[in-house]
Amino acid sequence: MSYDQKAWLEKIDEVIARGPYAADWESLSKHEPPQWFRDAKFGIFIHWGIYSVPAFGNEWYSRNMYIQGSPEFEHHVKTYGPQKDFGYKDFIPMFRAEKFDAAEWVSLFKKAGARYVVPVAEHHDGFQMYKSELSHWNAAEMGPQRDVLGELTAEMKKQGLVNGASTHRIEHWWFMGGGRHFDSDITENEKRGDFYWPAVKEQPENMDDSFFEPAPSEEFLNDWMIRTCELIDRYHLHELYFDWWIHHAAARPYLQKIAAYFYNRAAEWGEDVMIAYKHDSYMFGTAVVDIERGQFADVQSFPWQTDTAIAKNSWCYTEGNDFK
Numbered sequence: 167m168s169y170d171q172k173a174w175l176e177k178i179d180e181v182i183a184r185g186p187y188a189a190d191w192e193s194l195s196k197h198e199p200p201q202w203f204r205d206a207k208f209g210i211f212i213h214w215g216i217y218s219v220p221a222f223g224n225e226w227y228s229r230n231m232y233i234q235g236s237p238e239f240e241h242h243v244k245t246y247g248p249q250k251d252f253g254y255k256d257f258i259p260m261f262r263a264e265k266f267d268a269a270e271w272v273s274l275f276k277k278a279g280a281r282y283v284v285p286v287a288e289h290h291d292g293f294q295m296y297k298s299e300l301s302h303w304n305a306a307e308m309g310p311q312r313d314v315l316g317e318l319t320a321e322m323k324k325q326g327l328v329n330g331a332s333t334h335r336i337e338h339w340w341f342m343g344g345g346r347h348f349d350s351d352i353t354e355n356e357k358r359g360d361f362y363w364p365a366v367k368e369q370p371e372n373m374d375d376s377f378f379e380p381a382p383s384e385e386f387l388n389d390w391m392i393r394t395c396e397l398i399d400r401y402h403l404h405e406l407y408f409d410w411w412i413h414h415a416a417a418r419p420y421l422q423k424i425a426a427y428f429y430n431r432a433a434e435w436g437e438d439v440m441i442a443y444k445h446d447s448y449m450f451g452t453a454v455v456d457i458e459r460g461q462f463a464d465v466q467s468f469p470w471q472t473d474t475a476i477a478k479n480s481w482c483y484t485e486g487n488d489f490k
Contacts, residue, residue: 168359169300171385174392178427185430189422194452197429199469200438202328203405203454206281211332211407211473212318213286213482216293216309219257220245224480228254228291232344232352253351254291254342255361263310268317272325282328284407287315287397290337292361297400300393303361319401330405331397335390337411339382343367358389374413374445381416391420398428406441407456413447421448442471 187193217227223238230238232249246252275283288294294304296315306313315331322329342365345352355362364386370378382390397403406428412421425441425448432439441453455470462470477487 169392171388171392174395175388178391178395178423181430182423182426185426186433187426187429189419189426191422191449191452194422194425194429195449197425197452199454200404200440202438203282203440203471204469206328208278208280209282209284209328209330209405210275210278210280211284211286213289213475214314215286215289215295215482216254216257216261216291217289218483219260221484224484225289225482229341229344232342232347232350234344234348249345249348249350249352251351253345255351258293258309261305261309263305263312263314266310266312266314266317268314268321269324272318272321272327276325276327280327282330282405283318283322284330284332284405285315285318287331287333288393289334290341290409292335292338292342294393296331296397298393298396300389300396301359315401328404329401330407331401331403332407332409333394333397334409334411335393336382336414336417337409339364339386339411340366340369340378343369358385374410376413376415378414382414387416387420390417391424394424395427398431402435402437403428404437404439406439408441408443408447410444410447410458412443413445417447425452 182189187197213225217225220227220242222241223230227238230236231242231254233239242249272283285295287296292303294301296304297306297313298304302308319329342352342362345362346365346367352362352365355365357363364383366380368380394406398406428439428441441448442456443453444456444458457470457472459474461472475481477489479488
């Protein structure tokens with residue numbers, strides 16, 4: 167699906183220009199973490215997507231099944247056949263979500279004491295778990311043909327929980343690139359809007375490399391920013407959660423624009439919102455620090471967030487999960 171990227175970029179600039187927050191750290195530092203978050207204490211983080219169909223290894227199946235010699239690669243060939251004949255995209259029709267009941271899920275979360283919920287809207291695999299005007303590769307048009315995030319969001323609002331969403335889209339730049347090293351279906355996708363695009367061949371040896379080359383292109387970064395702003399607008403998010411790779415140096419100006427867009431939208435809505443980030447992606451004081459599977463060594467004077475999985479081996483459902 168192609169969309170008017172220029173029109174979207176103009177819209178983002180307009181929202182930033184007319185709001186109280188500018189796309190710079192000094193302006194963004196004036197934004198305060200919301201009171202609802204300070205009071206909430208406990209939320210639910212959901213990893214659910216196509217990777218729950220093979221249910222092998224963990225939620226990185228889409229990457230690892232294209233890395234020759236990995237357990238996922240060997241399992242995939244043995245179970246489904248060669249990647250050129252059965253690729254990751256071929257799991258989509260098998261992802262039906264026929265037992266998914268958003269009301270039941272949210273009711274359970276509320277009973278457990280959660281005050282907010284953050285489903286993964288788009289994982290590294292590039293499949294959107296929500297209705298989108300930017301790509302056909304989403305759960306509303308394919309697979310279950312349901313707006314999973316939309317249904318959960320509606321129930322959160324109905325049952326009095328705060329709604330959020332997590333985006334891991336930026337890792338998609340390199341996530342599927344292993345499939346370009348051998349005869350696989352990855353090579354079928356070459357342009358924006360395709361499921362596997364861009365899938366660069368290079369893989370970062372150090373996942374925390376802020377200057378990994380090739381750096382994400384302007385076209386890709388614009389697409390990532392636009393997808394994020396679509397999420398903000400469509401679901402009126404109260405928490406926007408980013409995974410770690412946004413700390414790449416090329417992403418920094420886009421992070422400022424996303425925050426200014428989000429905070430200005432919230433000002434229009436009269437809502438209190440937050441961005442959660444890892445490492446040093448955002449300048450301290452402009453968003454909320456998140457520590458994955460960890461905590462600070464001492465009490466802090468500022469609000470922060472930690473997240474962990476209920477299983478030791480995976481963030482998503484896999485067969486034989488080792489639950490804590």
